[in-house]
Amino acid sequence: MGYQWNYVDEAGVVIEDELETPTIFETQTEAEDWLSEHFPDLLAQGIDAVVLHNEHGILYGPMPLTP
DSSP, X not given: OOEEEEEEOTTSOEEOOOSOXXXXXXXXXXXXXXXXXXXXXXXXXXXXXXXXXXXXXXXXXXXXXXX
């Protein structure tokens, strides 16, 4: 089972990941830990929200990266 982030801009449009990131994480915890470390970089690239999904569908999101 793999976990992956989709990145969403302010308009709600999914945008391509331009960071060098793992495309698939083995666990949900690994995906969430990665996001905790890298969300400032994502914001700097114009990513406003994220969606976490696996092969079964969306787990949660869109989740804003700002408070």
